[in-house]
Amino acid sequence: MRPIALSTAPTDAAFGKVKVGDSVSVQMQDGRRERFVVQRVEGDELVSDHGVRYRSSDISILKRRSFSPGKTSALAAGTFVGFLFLSYAAAVGSLMNAGAY
Secondary structure, X not given: OEEEOOOOOOOOOOOOOOOOOOEEEEEEOOOOEEEEEEEXXXXXXXXXXXXXXXXXXXXXXXXXXXXXXXXXXHHHHHHHHHHHHHHHHHHHHHHHHHOOO
């Protein structure tokens, strides 16, 4: 989750880059924490997939889940290298048990 700066300027979008369909986490001024999918953005309110409205003035921290191409690529590459290592280790182990080494 990436923190999103809440805007207080009347000409700016209150929730920055948050848009319909985003998964968000909010911490309210009273300390309550909620996670939800944004159904609508209406002025200075986020509307959850359950119909609950969250006003920007009531939110102290807003985080949005976002896709990170770099992290995803690193995870895929690491998984591939791990698979190659395990395959190599299994082949060497098999050859050692067969007496080839």
